[in-house]
Amino acid sequence: MLLKCNKTIPERAKHFVVKGSCTPTPGGGCPVASNVQTTPGDMTERGCTYAGCRGVVGGPVKDVIQLTHGPIGCSFYSWGYRPHLADSDFHIKYSFTTDLEESNIVFGGEQKLLQSIIEAAEEFPEAKGVFVYNTCAPALIGDDGKDIAKIAQEKIGKPVVFFRCEGFAGVSQSLGHHVGNETIFKELVGSVEPEGDFSRSINIVGDYNIKHDIRTFEPLFEALGVRIITRFTGNVSVDEIKIMHKAALNVIHCARSATYIADMMKDKYGTPYIHVTLWGIKHMSDALRATAQFFGLEDRAEQVIEAQVAKIMPQINHYRSRLAGKKVFIYQGGPRAWHWPQLLRELGMDVIAAATTFGHEEDYDKIYENVGDGTLIFDNPNALEIEEVLTTYQPDLFISGNKERYIAYKMGTPFVNGHTYDTGPYAGFSGMVNFARDIDRAINAPVWKLVQKKARPVPGWNGNRNETSMAEAF
Numbered sequence: 001m002l003l004k005c006n007k008t009i010p011e012r013a014k015h016f017v018v019k020g021s022c023t024p025t026p027g028g029g030c031p032v033a034s035n036v037q038t039t040p041g042d043m044t045e046r047g048c049t050y051a052g053c054r055g056v057v058g059g060p061v062k063d064v065i066q067l068t069h070g071p072i073g074c075s076f077y078s079w080g081y082r083p084h085l086a087d088s089d090f091h092i093k094y095s096f097t098t099d100l101e102e103s104n105i106v107f108g109g110e111q112k113l114l115q116s117i118i119e120a121a122e123e124f125p126e127a128k129g130v131f132v133y134n135t136c137a138p139a140l141i142g143d144d145g146k147d148i149a150k151i152a153q154e155k156i157g158k159p160v161v162f163f164r165c166e167g168f169a170g171v172s173q174s175l176g177h178h179v180g181n182e183t184i185f186k187e188l189v190g191s192v193e194p195e196g197d198f199s200r201s202i203n204i205v206g207d208y209n210i211k212h213d214i215r216t217f218e219p220l221f222e223a224l225g226v227r228i229i230t231r232f233t234g235n236v237s238v239d240e241i242k243i244m245h246k247a248a249l250n251v252i253h254c255a256r257s258a259t260y261i262a263d264m265m266k267d268k269y270g271t272p273y274i275h276v277t278l279w280g281i282k283h284m285s286d287a288l289r290a291t292a293q294f295f296g297l298e299d300r301a302e303q304v305i306e307a308q309v310a311k312i313m314p315q316i317n318h319y320r321s322r323l324a325g326k327k328v329f330i331y332q333g334g335p336r337a338w339h340w341p342q343l344l345r346e347l348g349m350d351v352i353a354a355a356t357t358f359g360h361e362e363d364y365d366k367i368y369e370n371v372g373d374g375t376l377i378f379d380n381p382n383a384l385e386i387e388e389v390l391t392t393y394q395p396d397l398f399i400s401g402n403k404e405r406y407i408a409y410k411m412g413t414p415f416v417n418g419h420t421y422d423t424g425p426y427a428g429f430s431g432m433v434n435f436a437r438d439i440d441r442a443i444n445a446p447v448w449k450l451v452q453k454k455a456r457p458v459p460g461w462n463g464n465r466n467e468t469s470m471a472e473a474f
């Protein structure tokens with residue numbers, strides 16, 4: 001399917017399908033080209049490998065020096081852009097960089113890296129280690145950052161973990177997730193053997209504590225009688241990561257960014273894992289049931305679920321009565337595009353278009369399973385494509401990230417920030433109420449009565465930004 005705005009890059013056609021009008025793949029999903037190099041000329045919104053490693057997986061570790069080895073720009077633009085909160089703010093408050101300049105590119109940046117690690121460790125003795133993220137420039141000139149990390153580790157007497165996550169290594173941030181998982185597993189997991197009984201313990205894998213999501217579901221697992229050892233990675237210390245191999249079960253929330261470490265733990269330690277979703281009423285209930293089943297605690301799970309659902313349903317019913325029948329376009333980094341159609345159904349809403357930035361084939365198969373016929377499913381959209389889909393499909397709500405917020409507003413479309421949440425938390429049962437509240441505030445905001453008809457380009461828009469009715473809107 002070729003959008004009008006893609007006349008000059010017809011290669012984009014293979015990234016779009018409409019459910020019901022395509023021949024499903026052998027896996028039962030949709031044949032959307034994904035996880036491939038961006039077509040030249042396509043102004044992709046993807047992040048780089050470094051962004052995935054530093055911004056998603058390594059960055060939430062709260063008590064290490066987060067040091068970017070590269071030019072200042074890589075570090076600046078990765079500082080504090082995801083609200084992966086914790087009960088301390090060291091990892092968010094400070095951003096460290098080797099600040100490579102022209103002379104370092106000519107003569108090498110290794111000595112600067114060594115000095116930076118030592119200086120940062122001396123300046124912040126409370127830090128439990130140093131995470132060093134490699135970027136494009138030192139990788140291209142051939143700095144041996146791993147060797148420097150080894151030398152620095154001996155000098156400062158704390159773990160110095162080197163991530164080979166230079167931005168150009170992958171087609172999107174997705175490779176950075178993989179590098180982050182693999183490096184943390186190899187360098188840290190299992191490096192301490194604590195005493196104690198871990199027979200009823202789990203790790204939450206692939207939750208990044210966006211706006212304190214963990215606070216919504218941690219008490220629910222505790223109410224089952226299950227202890228969470230490590231949260232990979234959100235509100236987590238480096239010491240907790242070292243012992244995560246002791247858990248009896250890995251409970252994986254984000255399958256795309258964190259199944260890697262669960263697979264490695266299964267291979268090395270025999271730790272089983274389950275995939276769950278921790279957003280939404282049905283998903284959260286299923287997650288508790290699956291965890292309880294593993295430990296033989298089914299009765300407790302039913303008690304917890306019954307009490308929680310009874311508590312939130314009056315509010316959910318209130319929002320459902322205001323939102324039922326509304327149509328949603330959802331565009332997220334990866335799995336939220338298939339996690340959230342169920343939540344929206346719980347509010348009586350339907351997904352009519354779904355896209356991801358870095359999803360792989362399995363993600364698109366799951367989107368396909370979770371949406372109805374006629375839904376547009378597409379990969380790695382750019383701003384013009386988003387404008388055209390908003391115009392053509394006229395959704396009542398666009399759920400996406402901060403980059404797309406202003407496209408939505410300019411197109412007269414109510415918007416919810418599903419990536420970093422403006423408010424939140426959205427996980428667990430109580431988070432579902434916040435999610436519904438924010439959707440209601442977005443869709444039913446009085447401002448739309450004043451501007452929406454004027455701001456929205458008419459259906460049949462020809463894909464040329466200058467020829468829409470936008471010019472006459474105000």
Ligand code: SF4
Pocket residue numbers: 048049050051070073074134135136137166167168
């Ligand atoms: S692509 Fe390279 S230069 Fe750009 S932010 Fe990523 S690591 Fe830095």
